[in-house]
Amino acid sequence: MSEPRSTEAHSIFQDTIANMTFPDLAKAAADRAVVLWGLGVIEQHGPHLPLGTDVYMPSELLRRVRKILASKGVASVIMPPFYWGVNQVSGLFPGSFMVRPEVMIELMVDLIKSLKKDSFSTLFCVSGHGDALHNRTIFDGVCRGADESGLSAHFVGAPSFFKRIGIDPASPRVLPTMTEVERNSKYFDVHAGEFETSSMWAVYPDLVKDELLPTLKSTDFGIEDLTEWRKGGEHALRKTPQGYLGDPAASSRELGERMMAEHAEIVAEAIAAKVAAVV
Ligand SMILES: [Zn+2]
Structure with a gap:
């Protein structure tokens, strides 16, 4: 269990290259460090979680992955997280910023070219946000960035995730994990519900309004409700007026810590295996 952190420890620059000097960064590139990059969004996460949840989560994940x-002998550096992503589903809620996919792709391409300019050769991206369009956009950015820069770039995720968003896990730009974090719930729990709230609560307890949790009723959604919600915009507003989809009241810090630790092991395992296969 992580101890509650000081406000400073919430910096999304923590442990990223933004806190390194340029000679240190150049040395990391010369030492063939791989680059880790989390791509999230600023988006509403119910009345109990902060808008930056999808940025905080991959940041913590990658600190653990690093x-x-x-410990496996693979050197890495972390890019500052990308946070102006695509909000198709919950874009109409206050606090959900909407960026066009083409804008995100162009920015990703320029940043990947910058990494190549600095002599990095390998990039692994993870997503902090479930929106299908956001994730297809990451994939497009990874593909174009890799093609235009010559840098070897990969989008890391579970095979079931790539299947859901319509991307072939066999693509050379995809690095599917060997296993995935098991999430068992009776109803769908996909946004600011039990799983996401548990993870935030474990890592950033002072950013969670946990006093509200007992008052938040489970949405009890089946597949038809989920499909309707995923249409986004007005549909999502109507289906989930409180913003969350799942059961935040069922959250626990123990579950969150367990899932975060497991997820980090799974992602690190896939990256280490890929690096070993290339060298
Ligand atoms: Zn989220």
Whole structure:
């Protein structure tokens, strides 16, 4: 269990290259460090979680992945997280910023070219946000960035995730994980529900309004409700007026810590295996 952190520890620059000097960064590139990059959004996450949840989560995940990789002898650096992503589903809620996919792709391409300019050769991206269009956009950015820069770039995720968003896990730009974090719930729990709230609560307890949790009723959604919600815009507003889809009241910090630790192991395992296969 992580101890509650100081406000400073919420910096999304923590442990990223933004806190390094340029000679240190150049040395990391010369030492063949791989680059880790989380891509999230600023988006509403119910009345109990902050708008930056999908940025905080991949940031913490990658800090843990970096440590595990180091223990396996794989050097890595972390890019500052990307946070102006695509909000198709919950874009109409206050606090959900809407960026066009083409804008995100162009920015990703320029940043990937910058990494190549700095002599990095390998990039692994993870997503912090479930929106299908956001994730297809990451994939497009990874593909174009890799093609135009010559840098080897990969989008890391579970095979079931790539299947849901319509991307072939066999693509050379995709790095499917070997296993995935098991999430068992009676009803769908996909946004600011039990799973996401548990993880935020474990890592950033002072950013969670946990006093509200007992008052938040489970949405009890089946597949038809989920499909309707995923149409986004007015549909999502109507289906989930409180913003969350799932059961935040069922959250626990223990579950969140367990899922975060497991997820980090799974992602690090896939990256380490890929690096070993290339060298
Ligand atoms: Zn989220």
